[in-house]
Amino acid sequence: MSVALEGLKVTLRRAGGEIPLVEDVSFRIDPGQVLGLVGESGAGKSLTAAGLIGLVSPPVRIAGGKLSVRGHAVSLEDARAVRPLRGKAVGFVPQDPFTSLDPLFPVGDQLVETLRAHLPLDREAARERALRLLADVGLPSPAERFEHYPHQLSGGMRQRVAIALALCAEPPLVVADECTTALDVSTQAQIVSLLARLVEEHGVSVLLITHDLGVVAELATEVAIMYAGRIVERAPVHRLIRSPRHPYTRALLEAVPRVGGEGGGALPAIPGTMPRPGELPPGCAFHPRCPRASERCRTERPPLEQRGDAELACWHPLEEGDASEPSSGGRGA
């Protein structure tokens, strides 16, 4: 059964009124699928994750949104209704595993405690299950690591434990918030392949939140691009990368430097910076940085519209196949 989020709105209360931080974010993820939620700092992607599990605190609040998991729809404004979803229905893998691991307890104990909070298990059964989970996430010599404190593990190992924690109650949705960002490439590759295997084996839906388009290309089946609090384009991963239709998506893809590329030349940078919440320009929020912006873009905000199996919010989208063909690979002959 797929997981769906509808109309998530997160706001910030200020003296002058409420400022929207995330608006009208909706998506659906089928089992075994990975939706990559991509955006730059301040786009609202991590707030979307936090909103999804009700982890926001004043002055930030959830002003709307409905999460449907396992056939139940829960209004996200209702903190009491959301609480039981955490862990059980939605597992969360944070960027820094130190935030989900308690430094004062051995990692094994933390797993046992989490398992017993969600499942009717006695200590012995929970311990066995925890060991299996640790083996499953590829922690070397799990029995020995069971007794280790978080600081005794490497960054990659901690992230494996954090993933095991998120999987304890076998939730249908796992939210991974920049969970590979702090890792070295070689460790990152290991964690990405672990996530890919878990998705295949457990059939979970994954919301992969990242700014790293490379990781998204590798792991996601579908991609949603966020800009200034809203989704501006959503499409299957191959299409989005081969033929982006929103000018922002294309600019973002082109700004990534390439290994063994030409060197020498300047990178196509996007001029300016993303507007801050509360300082959004009228019309399309991207228009001040957009080479295709017209008068309409300056006054009227383009709605996110369904186009086949994709969605797009742009008055002047690039034609399909219009994007300068991003050359493949790049290195070698």
Add this chain to the structure above:
Amino acid sequence: MPDGPFLELRAVTKHFPVPRPLLGRVVSRAPAVVVRAVESVSLSLRAGDTLGVVGESGCGKTTLGRLLVGLEVPSGGEIHFRGQSLQGGARNRPRALQRRIQMVFQDPYASLDPRWRVRDIVTEPVVGELSATARRERAVQLLRQVGLSDADLDKHPHQFSGGQRQRLAIARALCAEPELVVCDEPTSALDVSVQAQVLNLLKETQARLGLSMVFISHDLAVVSHVSTSVAVMYLGRVVEWAPRAVLFAAPTHPYTRALLETIPDVRRPGRRRAAIPGEVPSALAPPPGCAFHPRCPLAEPRCRVERPELRPLGGGTLVACHVVGERAPAEPPSGGGSSTSAG
């Protein structure tokens, strides 16, 4: 001597002693433990070029940068800059020479004093040398060079985004009219679109002023974009050093090859990277022989006991490996890679 390379490192080494508890020092006779952050690194740089230094966390690349600018004092080896030997840390170096080497740090939130105004931050290197009016003029000129304006003179760092702060850090580095700028992960904290702006600014500035750069990063794509030559570090040592084009088209060291395979490529959706097995060993107790041998697919018995030295392999490549070069380098595991020919 004015001859010779612009910048030369000869067997530069940095060990950090690990503090031991008092009881341990009194009772145990064991030798003091040291972290071997940088081990016998020899590299050089021509004026106007960029030396890229890549590696994973803990490989010693940041320490290497700090040694260059004098924030750390080498435990061994020599650094020569424009033919003169740089002894000790920044304070012991001739001031006129030292100020020609400037640094741009990774974190623009930590490297700018939040209480200072922009005009004071960017002209810090010339405090006491210029009059207030001249300093202001200099500040305006520097801000323009990095794409900011005189409207920013009296602002504080918190009023700027990460990318703009990095521009301020670059302006401050330029204030001393440096010849060498050491950039330590200058764009790692930035978003891609902003990263592109800052990389472009660095390259433009370098070309305009004829600067030389040492560019330290974990990001091979970024290093590939800016460098003239690239040194790959693993556990404190340089394992491969080659001209940029050669390194990326024909990597030879198994670690370099593995590292290149692990880069995610946005242009190849669905491709699964080959992960390097295991983890980087501790710099407290690096493995004997070649430090990469426990993770190396080509390791032979002698790699476990004998440390390979850097040796030329043709094409400008220097590599520290017993195995590659003797036979034709193995093809990458899953076809489609670059065909490598050494020499």
